[in-house]
Amino acid sequence: MSTHARPRPAVRRRPRASGLRPALAVALLAGLAACAPAGAEPAAPTTGEPVEGGTIVHAHVQEPPCLWGGWIQQAYLSRQVLDSLVSQDEDGEIVPWLATDWSVSEDQLVWTFTLAEGVEFTDGTPFDAQAVVDNFEFWITEQGNSTVLAYLGTYYESSRAVDPTTFELTLSRPYSSLLPALAQAYFGIQSPTALARGPEANCEEPIGTGPFTVEGWERGSVIRFARNPDYASAPANALHQGPAYVDGIEWRIVPDPVARFGALTTGEAHVVYDVPATQWTAAEQQYEVQQYITPGRPVALGLNTVAGPFTDVRVRKAFAAATDREAAVRSAFLGVVPFEGNGTVSASTPGYNAEVADDHPYDPDTAAALLDEAGWDSTDDEGYRVKDGERLEVRIVYGAGSIITPEGATVLQNLQEQVAEVGFQVTLVPATRDELFSGKFSGPESYDAKPGYWTSPTAGILHITFRQHLEESPNFSNSSFYNDPELEDLIVRANSSLDRAEQDRLYGEAQQILSDEAVSIGLYTQTTSLAVDPRLNDVWLEQSQGEPVYHDAWFER
Amino acid sequence: MTTQTHAPAARRAPRLVPSLGVVVPATLVGAFVLAAVAPSVLAPGDPTAIDLEAAFLPPSTEHLLGTDQSGRDLWTRVVHGTRHSLLIGLGATGVALAIAAVLGFAAGLGGRLVDRVVGSLIEVSFAFPTMLLALLLVAVRGPSPSTLVLAVGIGSAPGYARMIRGQVLAVRQEAYVEAALALGHRRRDVVVRHVLPNAMRPLVAVVTLGISQSVVWASGLAFLGMGVAPPSPEWGALLEAGRTYVTFAWWLEVMPGLAIVLLAVSVTALGRAAQRRLEGTDR
Numbered sequence: 001m002s003t004h005a006r007p008r009p010a011v012r013r014r015p016r017a018s019g020l021r022p023a024l025a026v027a028l029l030a031g032l033a034a035c036a037p038a039g040a041e042p043a044a045p046t047t048g049e050p051v052e053g054g055t056i057v058h059a060h061v062q063e064p065p066c067l068w069g070g071w072i073q074q075a076y077l078s079r080q081v082l083d084s085l086v087s088q089d090e091d092g093e094i095v096p097w098l099a100t101d102w103s104v105s106e107d108q109l110v111w112t113f114t115l116a117e118g119v120e121f122t123d124g125t126p127f128d129a130q131a132v133v134d135n136f137e138f139w140i141t142e143q144g145n146s147t148v149l150a151y152l153g154t155y156y157e158s159s160r161a162v163d164p165t166t167f168e169l170t171l172s173r174p175y176s177s178l179l180p181a182l183a184q185a186y187f188g189i190q191s192p193t194a195l196a197r198g199p200e201a202n203c204e205e206p207i208g209t210g211p212f213t214v215e216g217w218e219r220g221s222v223i224r225f226a227r228n229p230d231y232a233s234a235p236a237n238a239l240h241q242g243p244a245y246v247d248g249i250e251w252r253i254v255p256d257p258v259a260r261f262g263a264l265t266t267g268e269a270h271v272v273y274d275v276p277a278t279q280w281t282a283a284e285q286q287y288e289v290q291q292y293i294t295p296g297r298p299v300a301l302g303l304n305t306v307a308g309p310f311t312d313v314r315v316r317k318a319f320a321a322a323t324d325r326e327a328a329v330r331s332a333f334l335g336v337v338p339f340e341g342n343g344t345v346s347a348s349t350p351g352y353n354a355e356v357a358d359d360h361p362y363d364p365d366t367a368a369a370l371l372d373e374a375g376w377d378s379t380d381d382e383g384y385r386v387k388d389g390e391r392l393e394v395r396i397v398y399g400a401g402s403i404i405t406p407e408g409a410t411v412l413q414n415l416q417e418q419v420a421e422v423g424f425q426v427t428l429v430p431a432t433r434d435e436l437f438s439g440k441f442s443g444p445e446s447y448d449a450k451p452g453y454w455t456s457p458t459a460g461i462l463h464i465t466f467r468q469h470l471e472e473s474p475n476f477s478n479s480s481f482y483n484d485p486e487l488e489d490l491i492v493r494a495n496s497s498l499d500r501a502e503q504d505r506l507y508g509e510a511q512q513i514l515s516d517e518a519v520s521i522g523l524y525t526q527t528t529s530l531a532v533d534p535r536l537n538d539v540w541l542e543q544s545q546g547e548p549v550y551h552d553a554w555f556e557r
Numbered sequence: 558m559t560t561q562t563h564a565p566a567a568r569r570a571p572r573l574v575p576s577l578g579v580v581v582p583a584t585l586v587g588a589f590v591l592a593a594v595a596p597s598v599l600a601p602g603d604p605t606a607i608d609l610e611a612a613f614l615p616p617s618t619e620h621l622l623g624t625d626q627s628g629r630d631l632w633t634r635v636v637h638g639t640r641h642s643l644l645i646g647l648g649a650t651g652v653a654l655a656i657a658a659v660l661g662f663a664a665g666l667g668g669r670l671v672d673r674v675v676g677s678l679i680e681v682s683f684a685f686p687t688m689l690l691a692l693l694l695v696a697v698r699g700p701s702p703s704t705l706v707l708a709v710g711i712g713s714a715p716g717y718a719r720m721i722r723g724q725v726l727a728v729r730q731e732a733y734v735e736a737a738l739a740l741g742h743r744r745r746d747v748v749v750r751h752v753l754p755n756a757m758r759p760l761v762a763v764v765t766l767g768i769s770q771s772v773v774w775a776s777g778l779a780f781l782g783m784g785v786a787p788p789s790p791e792w793g794a795l796l797e798a799g800r801t802y803v804t805f806a807w808w809l810e811v812m813p814g815l816a817i818v819l820l821a822v823s824v825t826a827l828g829r830a831a832q833r834r835l836e837g838t839d840r
Contacts, residue, residue: 258803278613278805324609331609332626400782406801410626413788417607417627430786 082188652710661721
C-alpha cells in the first residue's frame with residue numbers, strides 16, 4: 001500500500017466565494033520561480049472515505065485519430081488504460097510504477113529495471129520483462145511510436161529480458177533524462193499479444209495493465225472506459241492501490257468551448273478540459289479548477305530560417321521586437337495563462353534559462369532600424385515594407401482548434417496588428433488538424449512561421465525540436481529548419497551530462513544561441529486545465545505533462 | 558418596349574407616396590449600400606485595429622456595438638464587413654442568374670431533347686440542398702471569398718433556371734412573338750428583343766429575395782469557417798469569432814447577427830413590394 005503524500009497539481013483551487021485572479025497570478029509566479037511545478041497550496045483535505053461507483057463524464061476539446069500514440073491528446077487517453085515503467089511525483093522525483101526498482105551501470109549505458117510481479121494485461125497476457133522488450137522493439141525498431149522514436153531513437157541500442165522480472169535497456173550514449181521521459185504516457189506498456197493484432201486494432205483499443213479498459217468508441221462523440229476490476233499496479237504516487245473507485249469514464253468530445261463549459265454548468269459533465277479564459281473566474285467560484293503549467297517547449301512561433309523573409313536574422317529579430325507579446329498574451333488569455341518569452345524551453349522545465357526570456361523586448365524603433373538595415377527600407381501605399389518590389393509578407397500557418405486554442409488564435413491576431421505598425425503584412429492561415437498531420441504544412445516552402453509546442457519533463461526537448469533537419473535524417477519537429485551542428489553537439493552533451501549544474505549550463509547555453517538567432521519566438525505556456533464538479537474528489541494531474549488521472553477519483557454521496 | 562398583352566383589368570395606378578413598408582427598408586438598404594460603398598463615412602476607424610486595453614467592452618456611446626477580444630470596435634467592423642457580405646450576396650446572385658439564364662433559355666428554346674436533358678439536370682440538382690452543393694464546392698476549391706460566391710451561386714442556380722425555363726416557354730407562345738416571327742424578324746432578334754426581357758422581368762422580385770438569401774447562406778458558410786479567415790470583418794466570420802464568447806460578451810454574437818437579419822429583412826421587404834407591383838397586386 002502506498003503511503004505517499006497525495007499528488008498536487010501545479011495550481012489547484014477548491015471553489016471559492018470570491019474571484020481569485022490576483023492570488024492565482026501570484027501563485028503562478030511562485031510556481032515558476034521555483035522552476036518546477038510546485039503546488040500553490042496544499043490541496044483541500046478530502047472529506048470522508050472514498051465511495052465506489054458512478055461514471056465520470058469528462059468533456060474534452062478534441063478527438064485524436066487513435067486512443068494512444070505520440071501526441072499529448074493521445075497520451076491523455078492512453079494514460080487511462082496503460083501503465084508506464086515509472087511515474088514522476090509532485091517534487092519531480094521518479095517513483096516506482098511497473099518497475100519497482102532500477103539501477104544504471106557505471107558508464108550510464110546499461111539500465112536494469114526490476115519489474116512488478118504478478119501483474120497481468122487486461123487480455124490475460126502476463127506482464128514480464130519480455131513484454132517490455134516487445135514494446136521497446138515495437139516503438140523503436142518497428143518505428144511504432146513517433147514520440148518514443150524522437151526521444152530515444154538516437155540513443156537506443158538494445159533491450160533484453162534477463163529473467164521474467166528483470167528488464168535491461170542498453171543505450172549507445174548516456175541519456176540522463178531517460179527516467180522522466182519514461183514517465184510520460186507515450187511510454188505506456190501495451191500487451192504484446194494486443195500489439196500483434198496490428199495497428200488498426202491497437203488504435204481503437206489499446207490494451208495495457210491500467211486502471212481502465214476501452215469499452216467502446218463512437219467516433220466524434222464519446223470514448224467509454226470501464227474499470228479494470230483486477231487492477232493492482234498503480235504508481236507509487238497514487239492515492240490508493242487496487243481498482244479504481246468509479247465504474248468508468250465517459251470521455252465526451254465537445255469541441256465548442258461554450259458547449260463544453262456549459263456541460264459542466266448543466267450537470268451533464270463532471271469534468272471539463274481546457275477551461276475557457278472567459279469562464280475562468282466563474283469556474284473558480286463554483287468548481288475545483290486545476291491548472292498545470294506544462295514543461296517542455298512553450299507555445300512559440302517557429303520562424304522558417306531557410307525560405308522566405310525570415311532567412312535573414314535581422315528580419316527575425318525585427319519581428320520579435322515588433323511584437324508586444326506579453327500584452328498580446330495577457331489580453332487574449334485574460335491573465336489566466338502566463339506569457340513565456342523564452343521560445344525554446346518553458347519556465348516550469350528543469351534547465352530553463354530565465355535570462356533569454358527578456359532577450360527580445362517590445363521595441364518598434366529597433367524593429368524598424370533592423371528592417372532598414374536588412375534592406376526592407378521603403379514602404380508601399382498600404383504602409384507595408386518593400387524590398388526589390390516585393391512586399392514583406394509573412395504567412396503564419398496554425399492548427400486552429402487542434403494546436404492553437406481560440407485564445408491562442410487571438411494572440412496571433414494581436415501580433416498580426418502589432419507587426420503591421422512596423423510594416424510586416426501577416427497572413428494568418430488556419431489549418432485543419434488533418435492538413436497539419438498529413439504534412440501539407442511541414443515543408444520549408446509551406447509557411448514563414450508556425451506556432452507549436454512540445455510538452456516534456458526535460459529541457460532535453462531541445463534535442464527533439466532543434467536536432468538538425470538534414471536530407472538524410474529529416475527532423476520536422478525542427479519547425480524553423482535551423483541547422484547548427486555546434487548547437488546540436490551542445491544539446492547532445494547536455495543530454496548525456498550527469499552533473500546537474502553542468503547540464504543546466506549546457507542547456508542554458510543552447511537556449512542562448514537559439515535566442516540570439518531568434519529562431520523561435522516565445523508566446524505562452526501550454527497548459528492543462530480542468531474544472532471539476534466539487535462532488536467528484538481526488539482527480540489529479542500527473543506531473544510529467546499534466547495527464548488527468550481518474551484512478552483515485554470518487555463521487556461524494 | 559413591349560406591351561403587356563393581358564394586363565389585369567382591375568390594375569390600379571401605382572401610389573405616388575410609398576408606404577412605410579417601403580420607406581423603412583429602402584432607408585436601411587440605402588444605409589447598407591452606403592456602408593458598402595463608403596464605409597469610412599459611417600465608421601472612420603480601421604476595422605482590424607486592436608486596442609488590447611479595451612477588450613470586451615460592452616456597447617456604449619464610445620463603442621456603439623462594444624468591442625471584441627482584442628479591443629476592436631465592433632461598429633467599425635460590422636460597417637466595414639458590409640461590403641464583403643453584400644458583394645458576396647450580389648456576386649452569388651449574379652452567378653446564379655447567369656447559369657440559370659443559360660440553362661433556362663437552352664431548355665426553353667433548344668427543342669425537346671435539350672429541354673429534357675437540361676430539365677433532368679435541374680431536377681437532379683434540386684435533390685441536393687443548396688448548402689450541400691456549396692459545401693462540396695468549398696471542399697474542392699478550398700475556402701475563399703470567390704469560392705463562396707461560386708458556391709452559393711451554383712447552389713441557388715437551379716431554382717432560377719426552372720423559373721426562367723417556364724417563363725421562356727410561356728413567352729414564346731405569346732401573340733407578339735408569333736407576330737414578330739410572322740413579320741419576318743430573325744429568330745435571334747425575336748429572342749433578344751422580346752423573349753429575353755419578358756421572360757426575365759418577373760424575376761426582378763425573386764432575385765431581390767435571392768440576394769438576401771445569398772447573404773444569409775454566405776454568412777452561414779463563413780460561420781462554418783468556409784469563407785474568409787479571421788480577423789476579416791465579414792459578418793459570418795464575425796459570428797464565428799463571437800461564438801466562443803457568447804455567454805461572456807453577448808454583443809459579439811448578437812450585433813453581427815442583427816446586421817444580417819436587418820439586411821435580409823429589408824431587402825426582402827423591398828423585393829416583396831416590387832413583386833406586388835409587378836404582379837399588379839399593389840395595395
